[in-house]
Amino acid sequence: PDIKAGLEKTIGWRVTFRPTVVLIKDSKTFRKMAGNNQFVAFAVPRKNLIVIDYSKMKTHPFTLEITLRHELCHLLLHHYIREGNLPRWLDEGVSQWVSGGIAEIIMDTKRSPLKDAVLSGRFIPVSALAEGFPKDKKSLLLAYEESKSIVEYMGREYGSKGVLEVLNNLKNGDGVDAAIQKALKIP
DSSP: OHHHHHHHHHHOOOOOSOOEEEEEOOHHHHHHHHSSTTBSEEEEGGGTEEEEEGGGTTSTTOOHHHHHHHHHHHHHHHHHSOGGGSOHHHHHHHHHHHTTTOOSBOOOTTOOHHHHHHHHTOOOOGGGGSSOOOSSHHHHHHHHHHHHHHHHHHHHHHHHHHHHHHHHHHHTTOOHHHHHHHHHSOO
16 A cells, blocks of 8 residues: 555556556566566556566565565556557656666666666667667666666656656657657757
């Protein structure tokens, strides 16, 4: 209930659905389900389902509460925003933003793909992150970091009100470009 109430307060939308949360005790079983060794949890919005590798929940920086908040945010966004209106980068960026920056993947704290991309100029174009994320580890980590960075930038420059206005515009049927332009007054 606390996670639900906190998320509702942050986003301003009610959680009117009942998610199913599956805790997988065995990492090997979870990896088979996730299809990637990098993930510690995933959400399936069409089924209101959250699946968590419970064996990782005592590994810094993950806790069950933070992970549930992150995954529940994915479900909430998909519940209110039409599928074609929510780009993957925004879905992931907002979910990281509301959960304090914790992604559902294990970030390599020794080396930041985003810092490397800044130095080399090899970013993934935001348009390439609209439908999905790359599969290879380095690009996948960069996609998560880029998504988080974009939403954090929006929050710093336009406040949480600006981010929430973008989400409300999407909820009301605007495409992402129109939603951002209306909320933040920028193209």
